[in-house]
Amino acid sequence: MRALVLEDMTAATARPDPGAWVRDWLSDWPLPFSSMAHMRAYFGQPALADYFSEVMAEDETGYHPRFRIEHMVESSVQIESRDHWEELDQVRCPTLVVRGAESEYRREDLQAMAARIPGGRFVEVPQAGHVVHYDQPVAWRMAVEPFLLEVKAGRP
Secondary structure (H helix, E strand, O other): OOOEEEEOOOOOOOOOOOOHHHHHHHHOOOOOEOOHHHHHHHHOOHHHHHHHHOOEEEEOOEEEEOOOHHHHHHHHHHHHOOOOHHHHOOOOOOEEEEEEOOOOOOHHHHHHHHHHOOOOEEEEEOOOOOOHHHHOHHHHHHHHHHHHHHHHHOOO
C-alpha cells in the first residue's frame, strides 16, 4: 500500500454493547420511505440526505436501503467489539488522518492515531461532521489532494 487516508474514524472503538447504536438507529428509520423527498426530509442535513440517497433502491412499496440492516449491525459489532490500536501500529505507509471539526469522535484520539504512525499526519476540516467528503467536498479535496500528490511524487 502506498498511502492511506482515514476519514473520521477512530481506533478507539470498543463499546460495552457493540452494534447496539447502529441497530437502534436503523430500526428507527420509517421504512420504506414513501419517496426520495420523504427520505431526504427524514435525514434533514443535505449532506446526510445526499449520502443516503445513493444507497436507496425503489420498489413497489417505496425506498429501502440497498444494504441489509443485520449486515450493518454485524459490521458494527466487529468494529466495536474492541479497540484497534494494534492494527494501526502495523501501518507503515504515509497516512493522513482527517477529522470533521463537528465529528463525534474525539480530536485527541485521531491526533494520537496520526502520531502513532511513522510520518502520520492529522488534519481537521472545519464545518464537517463524520462524512467529511460530503459535508465539505472542497475542503476535503484541499486536505487530501496535496497529501496524495506528495505520495505520488515520492516525497512523504
